[in-house]
Amino acid sequence: MAKTLEHIPLSAPSAGGLRSLLAYSDMLRNFVRKDIQVRYQGAALGFLWSLINPLVMIGLYVFVFSDVFKSTLPNYPLYLMAGLLHWNLFSQITGQSCDTLLANAGLVKKIYFPRLLVPISSVVFNVVLWLLAIALLFILYPFLGGKLHPVLAAYPVVLLFFLAFTFGVTLILSVLNVLFRDLKHLVDVILLFLFWVTPIVYQYHRIPPHLRELFALSPLVDYVLIFRGILYSGQLPDWHILAMAVAWTVASLALGLFIFNRYADSLVERL
Amino acid sequence: MRSLPDEVVQVEHVSKDFILHHNRVDSLKGKVVGLFKDRWRTRHEHFHALSDVSFTVRRGEAIGLMGRNGSGKSTLLQVIAGILKPTSGRVITRGRVAPLIELGVGFHPELTGEENVYLNASLYGFRNKDVRTRFDDIVEFSELAHFIDTPVKNYSSGMYMRLAFAIAVHLEPDVLLADEILAVGDAAFQEKCHDRIASLRRNGMSIVLVSHNEQQVRDFCNSFVRLDGGRVVETGTFRTKTAHAG
Ligand SMILES: Nc1ncnc2c1ncn2[C@@H]1O[C@H](COP(=O)(O)OP(=O)(O)O)[C@@H](O)[C@H]1O
Ligand SMILES: [Mg+2]
Secondary structure, eight states: OOOOEEOOOTTSTTOOHHHHHHHTHHHHHHHHHHHHHHHHTTOTTGGGHHHHHHHHHHHHHHIIIIIISOOOOTTHHHHHHHHHHHHHHHHHHHHHHTTHHHHTHHHHTTSOOOTTHHHHHHHHHHHHHHHHHHHHHHHHTTTTTOOOOGGGGGHHHHHHHHHHHHHHHHHHHHHHHHHOTTHHHHHHHHHHHHHHHSOSSSOGGGSOHHHHHHHTTSHHHHHHHHHHIIIIISSOOOHHHHHHHHHHHHHHHHHHHHHHHHHHHHHGGGO | OOOOOSEEEEEEEEEEEEEEEETOOOSHHHHHHHHHOGGGSOEEEEEEEEEEEEEEEETTOEEEEEOOTTSSHHHHHHHHHTSSOOSEEEEEEOSOEEEESSTTTTOOTTSBHHHHHHHHHHHTTOOHHHHHHHHHHHHHHHTOGGGTTSBGGGSOHHHHHHHHHHHHHTSOOSEEEEESOOOOSSHHHHHHHHHHHHHHHHTTOEEEEEOSOHHHHHHHOSEEEEEETTEEEEEEEOTTOOOOOO
8 A cells, every 4th residue: 555645845835855944944043043042041141151161161171281281282272172162062962962852742743844854953053052162263263373274274164074974963863862761861971981082182192002093983083183183283184084084974964864764754653 | 826636635545553652661771671571671552543544625625523532533633744654545635734733833932922923833834034924914813912022921821822823824724734723712712713714715725623512513614524443433514514615
């Protein structure tokens, strides 16, 4: 027996795939605006709160590593920020996106819209909050000892790949979280672990040589090395690190989209 | 008006099974312990919420879905809306389908009435610019002009429903799927809702109306489908009512 369901969304007759997503671009906008508004309502500093957390973190690490551990790395604050800000982006998105489907269960069970919009809006929301922090980095860039290298031009492309990688992870986690509701706690632990096995606050070559190969398997290590290469050293790392990052991104996005498209609809009845 | 084929909703041999998870544990710990301990294991049971349901809704037609609690009415609406996938069979819909399974879905209490109008309408796939052109009508219909810029958490439940309903009837869908939501507000407002729906129907809108209330179904619909235990047990038409025009 046929199993198709020819469903035509409300305002986009005969739309499918990408076109139907585009038809919902205003929903995405309204959704993200709502999340930001609700989050910072009544907060005197409003949006600025999204800066305070990373600034405090950076201040603490700079103090611990420059003054306590006497790190001799030149321009340590820039070194730190280049890695830390991108780590923050990843950990905030994955940490908060786990339960997007559950958090929006009421909607998803009562209105039909492309389900992909739920994780997309969660990612966009976190990226918007993060933009302030990265803008600050670029404003401070010359004062932190950053130079205008041609390789800076690669930054937007790398950022896009990094976001695509993170989005893929988000898709996988948001589906798994419906089946295992305590996944978020596990993700928090894994994030903590990943933070310390990624050379963000310390240098890559401080990792004992026999462990380096192992650490380098982590896509976060690859991306941190690339971001720091661009923003701190002024040169891209080895091609094999770039290749690994691209491979991870393709794998994560492909698996994430596959799992999400395959299971998101049937998960609705389990929400 | 767009030219659509006459059959706007075709439900063809639709069955929907739910897997009932007795003793369900959705935690990692539960799943792991369940491997060893019987008491923690989830038992699965296939539950037939809908079995071989077929019917057709034509343009401008209003069909009443009746049946006791748990007979599968809401599930059927969710399948028609595309929210749930049928286990077998298929549904073909033509035009815009607006499921009103609950009023005010997606309203956020902290946002103002106005912000919620845009948010809610966009969930149904409406562009903000299209909502803007209808905004005054929506506000006027809801009779909430004075409160539209205050957060909806301060609305009474009647006001909340009025706003939600006003949005719904201004989406101008081709098919409205309404799940026991037509008892909104006071008698005067209900009258207004009924008039609005009647005028939308004259323009060719179809309705699938879920209701307990036989009289309401009689007032609104030209035919009905009665479900029991997920099966169609009775279908019929109301001869006195012919709202078909268009
Ligand atoms: N997501 C679900 N998972 C399991 N069972 C469900 C789910 N949704 C509905 N059911 C079951 O399907 C049956 C039909 O429910 P429903 O369609 O809501 O009935 P009605 O709207 O006619 O009262 C009920 O027995 C209900 O418990
Ligand atoms: Mg019901």
